[in-house]
Amino acid sequence: MSYETILLDKREAVGIITLNRPKAMNALNNQLMDELTAALRDLEGDDEIGCILITGSDKAFAAGADIKQMADKSYRDVFMEDFISANWEEASRVRKPIIAAVAGYALGGGCELAMMCDFIIAADTAKFGQPEITIGVIPGAGGTQRLTRFIGKSKAMDMVLTGRHMDAAEALASGLVARVVPADDLLDVALDAAEKIAGFSRPAVMIAKESVNRAYETTLNEGMRFERRVFHSLFAFEDQSEGMAAFIEKRRPQFKNR
């Protein structure tokens, strides 16, 4: 499939999706979200790929849902097409890890897309925000829910109710992003992390992701029980004996990665 609003690049075991609507600050219109969904499904189904990177330009990861496409919609339109959910949730369904590499603006749906990824590496130029209140609506792709889990109620209320932007340093201090790096190093650092993840045992990586996500959905006791069960299940894969034998023999493990 050829894409017009994103670029898809496969570098060894890493799939890189670059949001690419430069004239619209990578605003997320239907075409882009359809193409993003298709690219994510392609990478999820590709045995060679062990980790996915989503990035934008140096100016914008994405400045939100496309306001020009949204402006004339009626309640009937958004209800009938299940607007924001129908083609917006693929990133949160993918079982392989996804890193968001964010430079410039990640606003509204852009911030929400970054939060659907497993973690965010931000350039020192990054700016996050949920400014929907300034255009008469509220976040519609998880901004009130995921942001609150990331940074807590007080700060999430501040962001959602005032619509202000948060810079990279504040996003790091608040726990929204995992790391902040100089803008020039963003892709290299994110690619390094993605390559590292892709080099580990694939089932262990996928199960680790599923387990951390469980922490958001259940009680501590249930989560601990889930973790123990899936920890045990990893002993059913050859990668466990290979990984441990390699440690003891002081060599690099040869994981099957499939």
Ligand code: CAA
């Ligand atoms: N939708 C459509 N077009 C957008 C856009 C968006 N979200 N964000 C920027 N653009 C377009 C602008 O209209 C402009 O296009 P024209 O040249 O044709 O006028 C172009 O991108 C460049 O933008 P600016 O001239 O505004 O650039 P700037 O540097 O002055 O400001 C910005 C950059 C701060 C990101 C500003 O564009 C902005 O505030 N954008 C809107 C942010 C926003 O409100 N996002 C939330 C959208 S709603 C949403 O996302 C709902 C949800 O929860 C899913």
